[in-house]
Amino acid sequence: MRDALQDWxxxxxRPLPWRDGRRDAYRTLVVEVLxxxxxxxxxxxxxxxxxxRFPDLATLAAADLDEVLAVWSGLGYYRRARALHALxxxxxxxxxxxxPREPDALQRLPGIGPYTATALAAQAFGVPGVAVDGNVRRVGARLLAxxxxxDREVRSALTALLWxxxxHDGQGAFVAExxxxxGATVCTPRAPACPECPLRPGCRGAADGDPTRYPAPRRRTAPRPWTLHAWLVVDRDADGGAVVAVERRADRGPWAGLHGPPWRDEPPPDAEPLARFVHRLSHRTIDAHVWRASAxxxxxxxxxxxxxDLAGLGTAEIDRRAFALVAATR
Ligand code: SF4
Known part of the structure; x- marks a missing residue:
């Protein structure tokens, strides 16, 4: 079955740019985290x-976190950038x-969980293993019906099927990828292409006739509402140029270390409304108000x-939307 998977x-x-046969551990790490x-x-x-900007691990380690966050701007989930820098x-x-080469040692590094450790060890160093992400979990659930x-059941079912x-070493380092x-291209959530699948002979879900029953849908918790108010303060410097009050967030929460206008639970007193928009995070729906504040x-x-200079900062999408209104305050 492993040969069939490799042939497939x-x-x-897909001919993705990082599938060019090079086993560059740093580049593989960045791809996995991104x-x-x-x-x-x-x-x-x-x-x-x-x-x-960060061609190797040493350059990334020597950089300021603010610079890493600035290059990461717009990608969201900024804890990944902070963890990559710490790593x-x-x-x-x-x-x-x-x-390090071994998954156990990789997993002790900041931001590296079991999936990334196994995938990185396999792709960068040829250490065989089954990395279980959402796609692989779906494949495993269908194989097992x-x-x-x-994750342990998925890993052991796939290991038994493939090894x-x-x-073990030798052929097999490609398996994780x-x-x-x-899972991403054949065993898709709604329309698995079973006739094209190299694992079809070992798949109980396909043999049952309707593999889309597996895995059962997980109950999602609805995002919680959150109301935030941006205090957009624009002043003039000695030369008459516009300057904007910028706050760097504390080192915790979804936007830790990023820059933005001060956001608070309350609007500024006697403020002029500039905009209101909805900003969605995975677990929050934010009712964002932007005010022109005097201080x-x-x-x-x-x-x-x-x-x-605002464009060069590490900012979240919600901050960029607020800063885009600076022109409206003049
Ligand atoms: S045979 Fe079908 S259901 Fe089973 S793993 Fe392959 S694509 Fe998924």
Missing amino acids: FERAA SQQTRIATVEARLPGFLA ARAVVADHGGRL APDPS GDEP ALVEL PPEDADVRWLAAA
Whole structure:
């Protein structure tokens, strides 16, 4: 079955830019971290810019976090950028600047979970293993005809199917990537293309006649509402140029370390409304109000930046939408 999977992968895998046969551990790491919760088209578009600015682990480790966040701007899930930066520093400090090869050691690094550790070890170092993400979980659930298998059950079912016992060296390092690709392109959520699937002979879900019953849908919790108010304060510097009050967020929460106008739970007093929009996070729906304020909140620790310099900051999408209104305050 492993040979069939390999044949299929070599024939049918999408020609993504990072599938050029090079086993560059740093580039594989960046691709894996970027790919978490980001569409492949976006990863393809943003990868060259990130690698141009941070071409290797040592450069990334030596950079300021603010600069990393600025290059990451617009990609969302900024904890990934913070963790990647912390990981680079940990590898330089504790591993002589080289990523460790084994999944267990990789998993002890900041931001690396079981999936990324296995995928990275396989793709960068040829260590065989089954990395279970959402795509692979779906494949495993259908192979087992199981509505809600654990990651361990998925891993052991796929291991038994592909190796017979434990993953072993030799052919097999491609497996982690091939299974993710199979889930993304063949064993899709609503319309699995079973006749094209190299795992079809071992699939109980397909044999049952309706593999889309597996896995059972998970109950989603509805995003919680949250109302936030941006205090957009624009002043003039000594030369008459516009300067904007900018706050760097504390090192916790979804936007830790990013810059924006001060956001508070309350609107500024006697303020002029500029805009209101809905901003969605995975677990929150934000009712965002942007106000023209005459002064920052008393508790804010702001810097004053020229309007033209705002584009170079690490900002979240919600901040960029607020800063886009600076022109409206003049
Ligand atoms: S045979 Fe069909 S259901 Fe089974 S793993 Fe392949 S695509 Fe998925």
